[in-house]
Amino acid sequence: MESRILSVTLLCLTLSGVGALQVNIPKDIYEFARGDNITLPCTFVPSGKPSLVVITWTLEGIKADSKENLILTHYSHSAQTDITPLFEGRVSLDVDVAKGKGDLKISSISLADNKVFECRVQIPGDDEGKRVDTARLVVLVAPSVPICKIQGKAEYGQNINLTCVSEEGSPTPKYSWTSHDVRNVQRAFAPRTTTNGGMLSLFNLTKDTSGYYVCTSTNKIRSASCNLTVSVMPPSMNIGSTAGIIGGVVFCLIILVIIIVCCCRYKKKKEQEQYAMGVREEGYSDKEPARNGEGHKPDGQEDAGEYDNVSPTDRRDRYEDRSERDYDDRRSDYDDRRSDYDDRRRDYDDRRSDYDDRRDRYSDRNDRYDDDRRYDDRRDRRYDDDRYADERDRPPVPASKPPRDDYDD
Ligand SMILES: *[C@@H]1O[C@H](CO)[C@@H](O)[C@H](O)[C@H]1NC(C)=O
Ligand SMILES: *[C@@H]1O[C@H](CO)[C@@H](O)[C@H](O)[C@H]1NC(C)=O
Ligand SMILES: *[C@@H]1O[C@H](CO)[C@@H](O)[C@H](O)[C@H]1NC(C)=O
Ligand SMILES: *[C@@H]1O[C@H](CO)[C@@H](O)[C@H](O)[C@H]1NC(C)=O
Numbered sequence: 001m002e003s004r005i006l007s008v009t010l011l012c013l014t015l016s017g018v019g020a021l022q023v024n025i026p027k028d029i030y031e032f033a034r035g036d037n038i039t040l041p042c043t044f045v046p047s048g049k050p051s052l053v054v055i056t057w058t059l060e061g062i063k064a065d066s067k068e069n070l071i072l073t074h075y076s077h078s079a080q081t082d083i084t085p086l087f088e089g090r091v092s093l094d095v096d097v098a099k100g101k102g103d104l105k106i107s108s109i110s111l112a113d114n115k116v117f118e119c120r121v122q123i124p125g126d127d128e129g130k131r132v133d134t135a136r137l138v139v140l141v142a143p144s145v146p147i148c149k150i151q152g153k154a155e156y157g158q159n160i161n162l163t164c165v166s167e168e169g170s171p172t173p174k175y176s177w178t179s180h181d182v183r184n185v186q187r188a189f190a191p192r193t194t195t196n197g198g199m200l201s202l203f204n205l206t207k208d209t210s211g212y213y214v215c216t217s218t219n220k221i222r223s224a225s226c227n228l229t230v231s232v233m234p235p236s237m238n239i240g241s242t243a244g245i246i247g248g249v250v251f252c253l254i255i256l257v258i259i260i261v262c263c264c265r266y267k268k269k270k271e272q273e274q275y276a277m278g279v280r281e282e283g284y285s286d287k288e289p290a291r292n293g294e295g296h297k298p299d300g301q302e303d304a305g306e307y308d309n310v311s312p313t314d315r316r317d318r319y320e321d322r323s324e325r326d327y328d329d330r331r332s333d334y335d336d337r338r339s340d341y342d343d344r345r346r347d348y349d350d351r352r353s354d355y356d357d358r359r360d361r362y363s364d365r366n367d368r369y370d371d372d373r374r375y376d377d378r379r380d381r382r383y384d385d386d387r388y389a390d391e392r393d394r395p396p397v398p399a400s401k402p403p404r405d406d407y408d409d
Contacts, residue, residue, distance in 0.1 A: 020047050020129030023121045031138045033221045037107040040135060042119035044100045050123040052077050055095065055102040060116035060134055071117075074102065111170075114139045142222035143169035146198070148215050150228065155235045158205050162228055164198035164215030173217040180212040187211075205232045 022045040032038045046053070053076040059069040074081045076097045083091060094103040102121065106113065118134045143166040152160035166173050175198040180186050192203040198217075202209055210232045216225040 021045070021121060021123055021126045022130050023119060023133050024130070025117075025119055025133040025135040027135060029136045029138060031140055031220065032109060033140050033142055034110060035108055037105070038109055038137075039094065040104045040106070040117055040119075040137065042102045042104065042121075042133065044102065044121040046100070046123050047126050047129070050076075050097075050126060052124055053097050054122040055093065056120040056122070057091075057093070057102075057104045058118045058120070060118050071104065109137070109139050111139050111141070113137055139170075140219065140221045141168050141170035143173035143217040143219055143224050145224045146173075146175070146215055146217040146226045148213070148226035148228040150230065154205060154209075154230055154232045156205055156207070156232060157235075159201065159203045160205065160230075162200040162202070162213055162215070162230070164200075164217065164226060166217040166224065169217065169219050171219050173219045173223075176216050176218070178214050178216075180214065182211050184212060202230075207232055 024043050026041055026043075030038070030040060040057075042055070042057075044053075044055075053074075055074040055076075057071040059071065070084050071087050071091055072081055072083045072093055074093050074095055076095075081093050081095070090107055092105045094105055095101060102119065104117065104119070114137065116134050116136050118132060120132045122131065146164045146166040149163045150160055151163060152158060154160055162177070164175050164177070175195075177189075177195060177200045178186055179189055190202065190209070194201045198215065200213065200215075210230055213228045213230055214225055215228070216223050
């Protein structure tokens with residue numbers, strides 16, 4: 001207030017022609033954005049017609065006449081401006097002595113230029129009045145483009161926070177959000193929506209929450225914005241739960257496969273055990289007919305003679321009946337037949353002498369048939385057992401299959 005009254009008084013004095021130098025910087029504070037090219041104005045009114053004017057710009061001096069704070073000096077008589085090396089290339093003086101103008105121009109200001117600047121005018125013989133004025137330069141930083149993020153899951157019924165932060169900005173930016181629907185038309189927020197600084201909180205999401213959310217970061221000098229797309233999904237569409245379901249199905253399938261494999265193994269093992277038992281029980285008597293069967297071909301003619309007393313069709317029918325019987329049925333009957341078999345075995349021992357004769361004939365071929373082969377032919381052997389039961393009174397039949405081949409031929 002006081003200084004204003006003083007200024008008015010001085011202006012009146014000047015206008016009235018009562019002489020005293022008046023130097024003035026119109027504003028106390030100048031605000032510009034970092035990087036801008038700026039002008040700090042300085043005016044002066046001499047008391048008379050000066051022969052020499054010296055204009056000096058300094059940073060507000062800690063020490064008077066300190067070279068450290070000197071920016072430039074202008075001498076009117078030679079129209080020369082001396083710029084200190086520190087500011088060379090960055091500053092210039094826009095001077096017009098006749099009009100009382102000596103403005104300082106600074107290009108591309110930085111945060112380091114946040115200082116008090118002083119304009120001093122010296123006129124020989126004019127040392128009354130106000131010879132110096134100062135102003136503060138405030139360098140502002142525009143908000144950097146903010147970063148928008150979503151906190152939480154954008155699913156029906158969930159709450160989410162949208163955050164918005166500019167890393168730079170001086171003074172500190174303020175944030176505002178707008179909501180746009182999927183056709184990019186701006187709309188009002190849902191009633192429960194809240195904002196706190198750069199954070200927008202959305203509650204109990206629905207399909208209608210989806211859209212674009214734009215945050216604008218603003219300070220005195222400029223603004224910048226970011227744009228977030230929110231698409232609210234039903235919880236089941238969530239990638240995690242979908243993966244979980246797929247994983248579960250795959251797991252169940254694997255378990256199923258393991259169970260099936262185990263069952264098959266177990267069944268197979270059981271069958272093998274039973275076969276093994278069967279082979280052990282049948283012992284020698286079982287092997288003999290099998291060998292006959294296998295070795296039939298070369299001796300086919302010879303063996304055929306032994307069937308003379310059975311009609312070929314009879315034998316063939318019997319064979320086919322047996323073939324059609326289910327294998328498992330035969331297995332279940334096996335124990336019953338075994339008791340019969342013990343009886344038959346006694347009969348068989350009688351026939352054994354006959355076998356011994358034939359054994360001599362086939363002994364040279366025995367080596368050709370290994371144990372595995374015998375296993376594979378268990379079926380045939382079993383037919384042979386049956387054959388013995390049916391044909392107990394007849395001469396032994398070498399094998400079930402060969403006779404059939406013969407008759408088919
Ligand atoms: C500042 O001036 C320089 C030339 O001195 C120019 O290249 C630059 O673009 C100007 N900057 C602004 C923000 O006007
Ligand atoms: C959202 O912000 C509020 C307040 O900071 C917090 O309590 C809440 O847990 C946040 N929600 C999510 C989903 O991050
Ligand atoms: C969320 O919204 C649904 C309808 O859109 C409503 O039925 C439910 O009560 C709301 N839940 C909360 C916690 O507000
Ligand atoms: C937000 O982004 C979307 C897609 O990128 C665009 O269509 C929309 O115009 C943007 N909205 C604003 C306000 O920038």
